[in-house]
Structure formats: structure tokens, C-alpha cells
Amino acid sequence: MNCYNHPEITAVGNCKACSKGVCSDCATDLGHGLACKGKHEQRVEDLEMIISKNVKAFADASKNQFLLPAFFFFMGxxxxxxxxxxxxxFASFPVVMGFGFLLFGLIFLIRNRKIFS
Ligand SMILES: [Zn+2]
Ligand SMILES: [Zn+2]
Known part of the structure; x- marks a missing residue:
């Protein structure tokens, strides 16, 4: 693969934002990936930030997967x-409410187990 801007030069890698091949003159090494020099540095940093925040959010969500079902079971x-x-x-309003909470607790529990297992 050759550089997108210099077709005669071999590329050292791809820009993480636009995936175009870049030579050592056209690339900025951000430590976690390459970016088009003077063009896609911010974009690549934004992508990296979004990915790392999502990794953290997913880890937290995995830890908290029983919190919502537990609340519904408690209320029920x-x-x-x-x-x-x-x-x-059994036909009274609070009992019907309670079974509604238990039902939703069960649904959330099953859905969360499917996501995080
Ligand atoms: Zn680029
Ligand atoms: Zn180049």
C-alpha cells in the first residue's frame, strides 16, 4: 500500500479516521494510532476518547446489571x-402493581443476562 498523497512512497500505516494510507511525512503518530498530519489528529483523538469511555461504561453497566432488577423485585x-x-x-390494586414490578424485574434480569453473559 502506498501513501494517499504520495503514490510513489510506501505508506507506514493508515489514518485511524479516514483509513487512507499515509507515509512518514503525512502521518502523525498519536501513540494509539496514526492520523493524517494537520487534518485528522483531533478526529482520531475523539474516536479514541469515545472508545475508551464506552469500554468503561460497558464495564460499569456489567457491574450494575443486577441493580435495576433488584429494585423492581424489592418494589414488587x-x-x-x-x-x-x-x-x-389478589385482585387488589397494590397486588397487581407488585406483580407488575416483579414481572418487569424478571424481564430486565433476563435481558441484562443476555447482554453481559
Ligand atoms: Zn485521515
Ligand atoms: Zn505522504
Whole structure:
């Protein structure tokens, strides 16, 4: 592969932003990749920042995957438990609310397990 700007010179790599081949005169080495000199340095830095933030966000989301289902299960058990303790029937509003919470907790739990397993 040759440099996009200098077809007679062999490229040292590709710009991370536009993927064009760049020779040592046309490339800026940013440490984590090459960029077109004077053109794509900021773009490549932005891409690197987005990727590293996403890696961190995904790691945090993986750690927190049980938090939302746990909240729904807690709310569901509080509604159902309190209503039954108060002597309300299964068709009462708080019991239906509670089972709604339990259902959504289960759905979130299954969905999160699929994403992070
Ligand atoms: Zn470029
Ligand atoms: Zn060049």
C-alpha cells in the first residue's frame, strides 16, 4: 500500500479516521494510532476518547446489571407483601402493581443476562 498523497512512497500505516494510507511525512503518530498530519489528529483523538469511555461504561453497566432488577423485585415484594399483610385480595390494586414490578424485574434480569453473559 502506498501513501494517499504520495503514490510513489510506501505508506507506514493508515489514518485511524479516514483509513487512507499515509507515509512518514503525512502521518502523525498519536501513540494509539496514526492520523493524517494537520487534518485528522483531533478526529482520531475523539474516536479514541469515545472508545475508551464506552469500554468503561460497558464495564460499569456489567457491574450494575443486577441493580435495576433488584429494585423492581424489592418494589414488587413490598407491594405484594404489604397488601397481603393488610388483608387485601389478589385482585387488589397494590397486588397487581407488585406483580407488575416483579414481572418487569424478571424481564430486565433476563435481558441484562443476555447482554453481559
Ligand atoms: Zn485521515
Ligand atoms: Zn505522504
Amino acid at each position: 415484594l413490598v407491594f405484594v407483601g404489604f397488601a397481603l399483610y393488610q388483608g387485601e385480595g
